[in-house]
Amino acid sequence: MKLALVFGGNSYEHEISIVSAIALKKVIKKELLFIFLDEGGEFWLIDAANMKSTYFAKREYKKAKQLYLQKDGFFTKGFFGFSALEKVCVVNLAHGGDGEDGRLASMFDFYGVPYVGPRTEVCVMSFNKLYTKSLGLICGVKTLEHKTIFKKERDAKIDLSYPVIIKPSRLGSSIGVSVVKSQKELDYALDVAFEFDDAVIVEPFIENVREFNVAGAKIKGEIVCSNIEEPQKEGYLDFEKKYMDFSRTGEVEAAGIDEALGARLKEAFAKIYDFGFDGAIIRCDFFVVDGEVYLNEVNPIPGSLANYLFADFNHLLDGVTRSLPHPRRIKVDYKYINDIKSAKGKL
Amino acid sequence: MKLALVFGGNSYEHEISIVSAIALKKVIKKELLFIFLDEGGEFWLIDAANMKSTYFAKREYKKAKQLYLQKDGFFTKGFFGFSALEKVCVVNLAHGGDGEDGRLASMFDFYGVPYVGPRTEVCVMSFNKLYTKSLGLICGVKTLEHKTIFKKERDAKIDLSYPVIIKPSRLGSSIGVSVVKSQKELDYALDVAFEFDDAVIVEPFIENVREFNVAGAKIKGEIVCSNIEEPQKEGYLDFEKKYMDFSRTGEVEAAGIDEALGARLKEAFAKIYDFGFDGAIIRCDFFVVDGEVYLNEVNPIPGSLANYLFADFNHLLDGVTRSLPHPRRIKVDYKYINDIKSAKGKL
Numbered sequence: 001m002k003l004a005l006v007f008g009g010n011s012y013e014h015e016i017s018i019v020s021a022i023a024l025k026k027v028i029k030k031e032l033l034f035i036f037l038d039e040g041g042e043f044w045l046i047d048a049a050n051m052k053s054t055y056f057a058k059r060e061y062k063k064a065k066q067l068y069l070q071k072d073g074f075f076t077k078g079f080f081g082f083s084a085l086e087k088v089c090v091v092n093l094a095h096g097g098d099g100e101d102g103r104l105a106s107m108f109d110f111y112g113v114p115y116v117g118p119r120t121e122v123c124v125m126s127f128n129k130l131y132t133k134s135l136g137l138i139c140g141v142k143t144l145e146h147k148t149i150f151k152k153e154r155d156a157k158i159d160l161s162y163p164v165i166i167k168p169s170r171l172g173s174s175i176g177v178s179v180v181k182s183q184k185e186l187d188y189a190l191d192v193a194f195e196f197d198d199a200v201i202v203e204p205f206i207e208n209v210r211e212f213n214v215a216g217a218k219i220k221g222e223i224v225c226s227n228i229e230e231p232q233k234e235g236y237l238d239f240e241k242k243y244m245d246f247s248r249t250g251e252v253e254a255a256g257i258d259e260a261l262g263a264r265l266k267e268a269f270a271k272i273y274d275f276g277f278d279g280a281i282i283r284c285d286f287f288v289v290d291g292e293v294y295l296n297e298v299n300p301i302p303g304s305l306a307n308y309l310f311a312d313f314n315h316l317l318d319g320v321t322r323s324l325p326h327p328r329r330i331k332v333d334y335k336y337i338n339d340i341k342s343a344k345g346k347l
Numbered sequence: 348m349k350l351a352l353v354f355g356g357n358s359y360e361h362e363i364s365i366v367s368a369i370a371l372k373k374v375i376k377k378e379l380l381f382i383f384l385d386e387g388g389e390f391w392l393i394d395a396a397n398m399k400s401t402y403f404a405k406r407e408y409k410k411a412k413q414l415y416l417q418k419d420g421f422f423t424k425g426f427f428g429f430s431a432l433e434k435v436c437v438v439n440l441a442h443g444g445d446g447e448d449g450r451l452a453s454m455f456d457f458y459g460v461p462y463v464g465p466r467t468e469v470c471v472m473s474f475n476k477l478y479t480k481s482l483g484l485i486c487g488v489k490t491l492e493h494k495t496i497f498k499k500e501r502d503a504k505i506d507l508s509y510p511v512i513i514k515p516s517r518l519g520s521s522i523g524v525s526v527v528k529s530q531k532e533l534d535y536a537l538d539v540a541f542e543f544d545d546a547v548i549v550e551p552f553i554e555n556v557r558e559f560n561v562a563g564a565k566i567k568g569e570i571v572c573s574n575i576e577e578p579q580k581e582g583y584l585d586f587e588k589k590y591m592d593f594s595r596t597g598e599v600e601a602a603g604i605d606e607a608l609g610a611r612l613k614e615a616f617a618k619i620y621d622f623g624f625d626g627a628i629i630r631c632d633f634f635v636v637d638g639e640v641y642l643n644e645v646n647p648i649p650g651s652l653a654n655y656l657f658a659d660f661n662h663l664l665d666g667v668t669r670s671l672p673h674p675r676r677i678k679v680d681y682k683y684i685n686d687i688k689s690a691k692g693k694l
Contacts, residue, residue: 010676010677010679012677014677014679015681016683018684019684039676039677041418041459042418053684053688054688056681057681057684057685068417071388071389077428081424097675098457101467101468102449102453102467102468102471103456103467104453104457105453106450106451106452106454106467107450107457109450110388110450110451110454111388112388120448120449120450120453120467120471121471121475124449124467124471124472125478127468128468130485131478131481134478134481134484134485138481138495148485328444329357330357330358330359330361330386330444332361334403335362336362336363337362337365337366337400337401337403337404338404341400341401341404
């Protein structure tokens with residue numbers, strides 16, 4: 001079965017999703033289909049030769065063949081109705097809205113389309129940073145202390161000491177994020193964050209905190225972790241820098257850390273992954289503060305699937321496609337209706 | 348715009364969803380469409396005259412007109428291709444899987460179909476009882492102490508004193524739930540619960556605990572609460588009893604409680620509702636222990652929409668359909684691709 005990269009989506013990360021798909025086109029050795037989801041919710045089958053960012057920016061994709069998602073897969077519409085596209089296994093590359101908020105996952109599960117990517121439940125748990133805190137708590141992985149501010153009660157006092165970092169609760173890629181050094185910068189930072197969400201998370205901003213990224217997936221019941229990367233940063237990653245990050249394809253150097261810390265980071269990764277990320281290649285970003293590991297965020301669809309962290313990404317991807325979880329299908333036997341009808345007369 | 352009840356789904360609660368729809372047919376005064384979702388994921392347009400439980404149990408619905416969900420609504424397939432059904436506002440009545448796990452909500456949001464019902468995020472937060480605990484914590488509403496047991500570590504010790512109640516983490520309607528009075532009953536109860544889910548919640552079972560149900564919705568920014576009901580029970584509600592419960596249509600007596608407790612229950616309801624249930628009519632079930640209010644569970648699609656708790660359900664439903672939240676649509680301008688392209692040359 002061919003793989004089909006699905007990318008785009010109605011999302012602040014629409015454009016980096018395109019960049020991500022172009023990067024993976026270079027990395028994946030198998031023959032691929034490319035399915036673009038435009039901002040309006042329409043799917044398009046893109047020729048490999050057209051996988052260039054300007055093709056989308058100029059909206060030339062509208063000349064491509066439109067696809068429709070239905071039971072068992074994608075369809076094209078012709079003069080005599082729908083015809084099924086060849087069966088594919090989707091790779092969900094739609095960062096942010098549609099891809100990471102659980103919409104596409106729900107649709108693929110509903111229509112019985114196999115896909116590499118996070119399932120609806122864990123999408124929700126990692127898309128909203130408030131729930132990521134809960135996920136950490138449930139899985140036994142620490143997260144930084146935090147305060148939530150809701151738009152309607154934005155005058156609430158922040159009882160954390162400055163500097164703090166302000167994040168909209170539902171966006172990735174540093175959009176709407178600010179580091180605030182004093183009370184007088186707070187208002188503006190909240191204005192920015194509330195443009196993107198009604199709930200904002202405030203956390204201590206720890207200067208020069210060590211950050212480590214671990215990616216991985218589960219293959220035949222075993223969790224496989226990537227190299228551990230200590231990303232280089234100045235202050236924190238801004239959107240443009242992260243944007244370039246999504247086009248990464250080269251393998252990175254493993255972080256120079258001792259074996260014990262490496263093992264603890266991988267153990268924390270496994271605890272999170274095991275909670276329902278089966279079928280996805282995810283990246284967890286951790287902080288290490290005073291020797292303790294803290295979960296910062298879960299990227300359930302990391303930029304270019306964090307391919308650069310794996311020694312053999314093609315092997316990994318192939319393993320994941322062979323280890324996809326199957327949604328529980330329930331057999332309805334109308335036993336209750338029949339029983340109750342015979343007991344109580346007509347319902 | 349007509350309302351369309353969508354019911355059924357691939358769910359252990361498929362049959363009670365049918366019962367629920369039949370009950371609402373009697374209650375709702377507006378002209379309705381009936382859209383049945385069969386266990387295989389196919390939608391069918393059901394004649395009002397056929398809204399009888401045996402029609403479904405005998406699978407006669409397969410002679411009805413099949414519907415397809417696409418952009419902006421449902422479609423029928425004819426000799427000359429697809430034609431749009433009249434525009435409807437869906438009322439999501441699919442209890443359990445598909446309806447309450449976020450799949451239908453995701454699809455309605457994706458395709459731009461207006462609907463009464465919980466959005467994906469809060470579906471996930473209330474479908475999984477583990478997350479309901481998190482929801483309570485985030486919203487400032489207490490929940491009972493609990494322990495989680497995962498299938499793979501089922502020998503874990505339960506450090507709660509008996510009796511306890513064992514619940515699969517993701518099912519409603521008392522399916523797979525047992526009250527366990529001693530250690531020797533535990534194994535069997537876990538066997539039952541693990542048939543339905545890989546994660547099980549154990550809570551203290553409090554004999555004769557007072558339970559109160561409050562339903563409500565938000566209309567034009569204001570939360571409207573129902574009468575408060577103190578449900579009658581023997582031990583706890585078993586599936587068959589609950590099943591009959593889904594067919595309720597008569598108005599209930601308000602619970603005989605003092606005003607202060609009533610106000611606290613409604614305040615707890617509002618805290619939960621405000622967290623993202625806009626657009627839905629939900630029912631929260633609370634325990635009161637030693638004067639403290641505890642959230643037991645959130646029913647984001649309660650049986651027959653808890654119509655029997657409202658003095659004027661038709662007025663409420665009408666208000667909710669006029670107060671639906673609109674999903675945030677993002678305008679993609681390809682600014683980043685254009686900027687980066689001009690800065691860095693071809694991507």
